[in-house]
Amino acid sequence: MNPNRLAKVLALFLGFAGISHFTNPSFFNEIVPPWLPPNPEFWTYISGVAEIAVAVALIRPSTRRAGAIAAIWLFIAVYPANIYMVWDWRNETASQQFISWARLPFQFLFIWAALQVSRVNNNHPIAPGDIA
Numbered sequence: 001m002n003p004n005r006l007a008k009v010l011a012l013f014l015g016f017a018g019i020s021h022f023t024n025p026s027f028f029n030e031i032v033p034p035w036l037p038p039n040p041e042f043w044t045y046i047s048g049v050a051e052i053a054v055a056v057a058l059i060r061p062s063t064r065r066a067g068a069i070a071a072i073w074l075f076i077a078v079y080p081a082n083i084y085m086v087w088d089w090r091n092e093t094a095s096q097q098f099i100s101w102a103r104l105p106f107q108f109l110f111i112w113a114a115l116q117v118s119r120v121n122n123n124h125p126i127a128p129g130d131i132a
Helices: 003-023 025-031 040-059 061-077 079-088 094-118
Strands: none
Touching (some): 003 025, 025 040, 025 079, 061 079, 061 094, 079 094
């Protein structure tokens, strides 16, 4: 897939996920490992803001590479929540357990996609106001 198109797909996914942190925070609060201070709500909202910010960076050609690198770090940072979700849902129905387990390899797919976007040569005009 074309890296620019891949960046837009990642941006769409991250934008949707980021907005979901605000429209359905209870789902995300429940998968935050409880030992993380200060509280699950903090991590839900801060990760939502981060996902939206990274989505915006991926959309703009002038910030796309930085956005892709930020996406890699973001996907790594939220991985503990996916691991906790598998553990926490161990007594749920088989379909829910499948969902929790399926999220784990998808994080690596997203990291790979962001890595592909980050490797693209930045031969594009810099937008007015961008710092060179």
